[in-house]
Amino acid sequence: MRLLRLVAAALAAALLAVLTAGPAWAHNALVEAEPSKDAKLTAAPEQVRLRFLQKLDEDRTTIAVTDAEGRKVPASEPKADGKAGSITFAEPLPNGVYTVTYGVVSQDGHPVRGTYSFTVNAVAPPTAPSPSPSSSPSAAAAAVAAPASVILEEEKGGPAWLAIAAVIGVIVLVGVAGAALVRRRRS
Structure with a gap:
């Protein structure tokens, strides 16, 4: 259960980082x-x-x-x-x-x-x-x-979208790894 809380906290921190860092990546359009x-x-x-x-x-x-x-x-x-x-x-x-x-x-x-x-x-x-x-x-x-x-840049999928996709990918990987660890400990 402790591991599940740790994974949830990591996901919440990553989501907060994505939501607050958006304007730093933004280019004018x-x-x-x-x-x-x-x-x-x-x-x-x-x-x-x-x-x-x-x-x-x-x-x-x-x-x-x-x-x-x-x-x-x-x-x-x-x-x-x-x-x-x-x-x-x-x-x-x-x-x-x-x-x-x-x-x-x-x-x-x-x-x-x-x-x-x-x-x-x-x-x-x-x-x-x-x-x-x-x-x-x-x-x-x-x-x-x-x-x-x-x-x-935005019309051709510039670097801002790559950074967002990378952060989302990390969040998904952390979630999958956390779920696998929880499932492994229960087995």
């Missing part, structure tokens, strides 16, 4: 986007607004939009407001496919980057904006020049 991923819009959006799990650092937040040819769409510098970041377009977007590329930094310092696309198919398309060459690309624009295949 995109939770909401306007326009949303793969959206088919009948009117051009005025801005892109992204909401994340953690508060954003405005100096380390990048958001950019490119057209189907990979040209950067003229927009404001990214603004961070708590957990949300946004850019506003200088002119209405013409019909076409657009790619949003973003980069933020988690509270633990881990960079998180991602991309997604949306389509504008307005009934009466606005006139196409004339391309305005950028005289000097900012560091923020350079930081978001990530390939389209980049996705979030």
